[in-house]
Amino acid sequence: MTRATLWSRLDPSTPVDLAVIGGGATGLGVALDAALRGFSVVLLESHDFGGGTSSRSTKLLHGGVRYLAQGNVALVREALAERSNVLRIAPHLAQPLPFVMPSYRCWQTPFYGIGLKVYDALAGRAGLGPTAWLGVQGTLAALPGLRRAGLKGGVRYWDGQFDDARLALALARSIDRAGGLVLNYAAVTALSGGRSAGGDQPWTLTVQDRLGGEGGEGGPTAQIQARAVVNATGVWVDGVRGMAPQTSPQGSQALPRLVSPSQGVHVVVDRSHMPADHALLVPRTDDGRVLFAVPWMGSLILGTTDTPRQDLPREPQPFEAELDFILTEAGKVLERPLTRADIRSVWVGLRPLVAAPDAGQGTRSLSREHVIVPDANGLITVTGGKWTTYRAMAEQVLDACFAARVLPRRPGGYTATHALVGAPQPGSGQPPVSIQQAPGGHLYGSEQAQVQACPGSDRKLGLGLTEAMVRFAARSEYAIAVEDVLARRWRALFLDARQALAMAPAVAAILQDETGLDPQRAAFETLAQGYLPQGG
Known part of the structure; x- marks a missing residue:
């Protein structure tokens, strides 16, 4: 190739x-x-x-609870059916994920619970698990690190998560x-x-x-x-x-x-802030937005924002107010407050929302x-x-x-029903490793042996990446530039931008050896600065 x-x-x-x-x-x-x-x-x-x-999503395969609240039943029904299809054809990359909505007011648990039971009903046979009401202790057990003061309980429901890139x-x-x-x-x-x-x-x-x-x-x-x-x-x-x-x-x-573009910002912090196997959803923040805290690849993703943009940069940057919003709202529901020093990576995606020039409520509408x-x-x-x-x-x-x-x-x-490359054969007896775990060979699914056969399987470069994985990326996965490997074939840039920068020289040398093309190391190092809070 x-x-x-x-x-x-x-x-x-x-x-x-x-x-x-x-x-x-x-x-x-x-x-x-x-x-x-x-x-x-x-x-x-x-x-x-x-x-x-497509590599800058919240990493969720979901029907869209908030779209149900907006009355868009057709969109939710279609998405719930399609969620099952993706889980079926790529189980090594897409898996079920339980969510909890914590309640800090007495009316929230029954209110959200009823809505999520409707969500279950729309999913039908494509449902991943039943919605359940949780008491205070059950909510804290599902979401360790959640703010205890004022907690009334919560509701657990199911959606999915994946590695988008x-x-x-x-x-x-x-x-x-x-x-x-x-x-x-x-x-x-x-x-x-x-x-x-x-x-x-x-x-x-x-x-x-x-x-x-x-x-x-x-x-x-x-x-x-x-x-x-x-x-x-x-x-x-x-x-x-x-x-x-x-x-x-x-x-x-x-x-x-x-298209009327909107940008969504995501922040990655250490998993210790919420060492859970459940995701957190705050369905309505003080300004009407949604907040997620999602365990993913050994880290915790916080997001997202919905800010209109008129320009279309290839690498959009977060606005200061967006970072403040995410850290402030997360601090309201997590026991440990968050600062910019806690941020390991921040990335921004542009959503291609269907244009509506007369919309008066911004891109959220x-x-x-x-x-x-x-x-x-x-x-x-x-x-x-x-x-x-x-x-x-x-x-x-x-x-x-x-x-x-x-x-x-x-x-x-x-x-x-067409299984994607890497999907384990049905009946192989090898259950997929959770996407919540730190990145490793499990992300290759049925191709782990081919990756291990490449030279350098025992040489570790950081964040689970080996020399063999870089060579496999060049030989079989269309990778040419350092960015291809550290941003998408391996999610180092999205998990820890500083560590990705440290890994870049070794990755560049391996790619140069494999392809004979310029691996664009300097361009990656410039790019990675934008994934650090305040540019560095």
């Missing part, structure tokens, strides 16, 4: 059935669905798979095994053809290798043709739509904006549902939604392609 070999598979002479632009959750889901239906597929990602919003990687590798071609660091710089000039013409996509032979931004370009193109670039979909030729005389200026837009030129755009429903979104995108007659209709439904 060398970079040169993958790039050489771009064939300009023979159109593929489908080109997908965007290697986040949605684009990967679309490409896998299409490949399993027997279509020829190319997926092009300008950065790394899951490098944007490694799930994205498993999807990319599953597409490859299904016969598709996936390329990271391959930016689509121009689009032509389609139905813009009348009739059905193949699309021509100009693709730039952002790495090239010597790294950097200015690599060589290639062209491919595709009968259909899906734009699944998340918060950046409006830019791709504007790139495509339009059928109207007004051109791209006539296209309405699809915008829909978390997705939208699929078939343009007159034949381009199919999808945006919005969330990780939990990526598979259902992909099916609906393929249905939109059939309705627009850019692809011939073929039966589907395979992705609901």
Whole structure:
């Protein structure tokens, strides 16, 4: 799986059935669905798979308790069904997780409990466990480290958690095994053809290798043709739509904006602040937001915020008020107060919320549902939604392609049961290790032996990462840059930015040896500074 070999598979002479632009959750889901239906597929990602919003989630597979409170029953029902599908096809990366809502007022326990019983009912057979009322001692036992003063009890319910970046990687590798071609660091710089000039013409996509032979931004370009193109670039979909030729005389200026971006900030602290195997949910903070405290990979994730943004930075930074909000609200429910000195890493994701220019309550009032837009030129755009429903979104995108007659209709439904790369074989007798545990070889699922067979399995680099894992990432997981390994193949940057910085030189040397390409160590060191509170 060398970079040169993958790039050489771009064939300009023979159109593929489908080109997908965007290697986040949605684009990967679309490409896998299409490949399993027997279509020829190319997926092009300008950065790394899951490098944007799809690696910066709260790490939850959930139906959305707060969406139920908003009355969006259809979204909750769909998400609960899809939650079970993800748990089934990637049990080494996605697992059930119990939550507790603590009550500090007498009315909260029965009120939340009744609502969560409705949540159970909507899940039906896809439920992961029953909702239960807890007394004070039961709540403290489930959430050690919770503030005791004023506690009245709590409610326990079930959702799921996962490793978002490694799930994205498993999807990319599953597409490859299904016969598709996936390329990271391959930016689509121009689009032509389609139905813009009348009739059905193949699309021509100009693709730039952002790495090239010597790294950097200015690599060589290639062209491919595709009968259909899906734009699944998340918060950046409006830019791709504007790139495509339009059928109207007004051109791209006539296209309405699809995305109203919102940023969500997450903070990671030591697990000792709440050494629990349950997650904490505060359904309504003083300003009406939601607060999570989630045990994940040996650490504790706190979040999140919902702040409108007009710009679209590749690496958004937290606002001071967002960090203050998370630390202050967490301090209200945890026994030990939190300060910025406790922060090990902080990351920010941009949510592609469906635009509503007249919304008067900020992005919190915008829909978390997705939208699929078939343009007159034949381009199919999808945006919005969330990780939990990526598979259902992909099916609906393929249905939109059939309705627009850019692809011939073929039966589907395979992705609901198609095990992803690394998923243990049913009946293997090896129960998955909890995602709550510190990162280790269990994250590779059925591929642990292949990883161990790489040179350097006994050389530890930090946070559970070994030299063998880095070599496996380069050989089998499309990793080229230090960021690919320390941010997504291994979650070091998201767990402890300072330790990730210390690991960077060794990772860079191994990648250089494996690929012969620039591992971009300096770029990673600059990036990692942004994951530290106040930049360092």
